[in-house]
Amino acid sequence: MRDRLVALALMCLAGTAALAAPPASPPRAAPVGASSAEAPAPPPALPEGNAGLAARYPGDAGIAKAPAVLFADGFEDAAAPEDLGRTWDAVYHASCTRIAEEPENVHAGRRALEFRVPQQAAALHNTAAKQFKDEQDVVFLRFYSKLEKGFDMAGGGYHTGGTISAHYYTAGRASAGVRADGRNKFLAGFESERQNRQTPSPGPLNVYCYHPEQRDVWGDHFFPTGTVVPFSSRPHPFGPHFVARPDVVPEPDRWTCYEVMVKANTVGRRDGRIACWVDGKLIADFLNLRLRDVADLKIDRIQIGLGVGTNPVRENKKWYDDVVVATSYIGPMVAAKK
Template sequence: MKNPLERGRTNNHFKVTLAALAVIFAGCSDPSSAVGDGGAPAGGAPPPLDGGVPSPPTDGGGASEDGGRDDEDASAPPPGTLSARYPDDEGIGRDPAVLFHDDFEAGWGRWDGPTADTRTLRIEADPATAHGGQRYLRSTVTTADLAEETYISSSTRVTHERVDAIYWRFHARFPELAPNPHHWVRMAAGTEDWDSSGLANTVPAGDEGFWFDFDTNTDDVFNFYVYWYKMRSGRCNDGTATPGCAGDQGTTYHYGNVFQPPGQAPFPRDRWFCIEMHARANTVGESDGALAFWIDGAPIGDYRPGYPDGTWLRDQFHTGGCAFSACTPPEPFGGFDFRSSEDARFKSFMLDAYYERDSDARRRAEMEERGLTVSDAHTILYDDVVIATERIGCRR
């Protein structure tokens, strides 16, 4: 059984969050929405982060309506990206900027773990299904599995050269309509010896490490879920843990701080789509750390010093502001002070579909209340994983 403390995956998070929401909702001026109309300012997407290359939104190219590939119609990768230099990813793994690459064509062996197929993870050979080439990785967890185990982590993991700024790219496909993972992909930074990412309700030491998950909810949209030494508590409206504060929950807790860009379109079901992320650690003593992500080459989330405007409420940053009575006026985001030692650097990556029995049941009930027919198999396909120190771009 999975340790319930690992990765912050306890039912207490849900219970505490409900308690926090109850206090906030009591003063809502608009109970139908937790965010305003915020988002990118007029005039289009913001400038890219350092090393990034701007790219216009696409029509989700890269797959046809029947779920197959449609590479001929896909737009070209942004100039200056690795995929622009290496069409179809041919030779991309040999570029000096690439820290890790796996297209699963050679089977297991490039990941630290697992090193062979498991109950929930297996490499399959089917060129009609693979995003590129012949093979891809399949993760499947069933409701029967969750009846036997409360926590299931269907996860790969790899430790790479430690760096201060990094890009990740992979292609994913959700072939069935099922509850999404309780938490999903994780990226961790730390010292050479530190390996404690994922502990629930824990503020990591600034001179040891930090981490974040890239998650998706029942609306099929994405958010960052971030743990670092200056993270905010959910106890007080202002993010502190001071007894007697405004909105005091009566207990101190620190779960991942949430950054969910508003206005996202749901990701497409049963076709491949491309996910890119960028993270930059801060200069020690400064708040110049940053996070960003793109879907199918279109910039979606971008959090860096001075951008975007938004409002902190408890442990969530609301882009554009929020409508609760406790919300303060939007201000430019102050950036991330992720670490207090330059020895805490990005070091590991996990394709971790993490499921928790009770959370899965709640998500399933929510989907069924919408009239959806929900599968008992939670399946995610992965292909064409790259970790690099430059913007990668989608495989075309």
């Protein structure tokens, strides 16, 4: 009898302890973009030089018909800014937009697009934008551009190049100052950065980026060296295979070929990528990016532009020509056979 009572008491104690013990926590899912224990494989090498679509279409003749091309415009069919609406979905500030025909301000053919920012205190952002109904995971944007001699703009809202974005614009309106959260948008602009006039004009090239891990509500600036602004003392997020490259400052009064690629990441993985070329040379390659957390957030727009928050020093101009948008590397224009 005594043995039975002891056994019963022990069972009761065990049951009480089990009730008092806190329930085991369920295993946590790894956060989106968390690195695994296994080091990521090196990314595939990117093409350079004349290893792209343009090499097959000298002078860009017929390039718009290439299967990988989404859009192309050399501005040959536009005699006035009003004509741009036939090809582009949005053109802002027609009074500061001109179709140039002077040979020195045209890269190829007879015409190019000119943007002008007057000397004024008010903000102005010239833009030509193309919207895509068939949204994409990977887009390459190539364009030629030239800054006028003596170009001198700086400060907040300084944007001077080409942009690829996903749902950054709603009903034609930008969502500046709204953080990317992996579901709402992302944006990458290939442009110069010059916050003050102590920086030599036009400022070094960088990628202006809205992404879910951005450091500031107004977006980040990625530089080829690996520096990220703001909070540049923090380590960059580009992973172990990132290769630091020197900063590049565009030369005014010279036609230059620019190309930028944005590859959206696979959901749950850090395989997003943004790369930049100048005259066919890879000058920046940002790896290990998380741009989205949902698969239906895809690229729906590209644009070219020139703008700044205030322009008190002088009038400034920039020209664009030979814009091509594709799903694979484009490369510089190859001279047409005579």
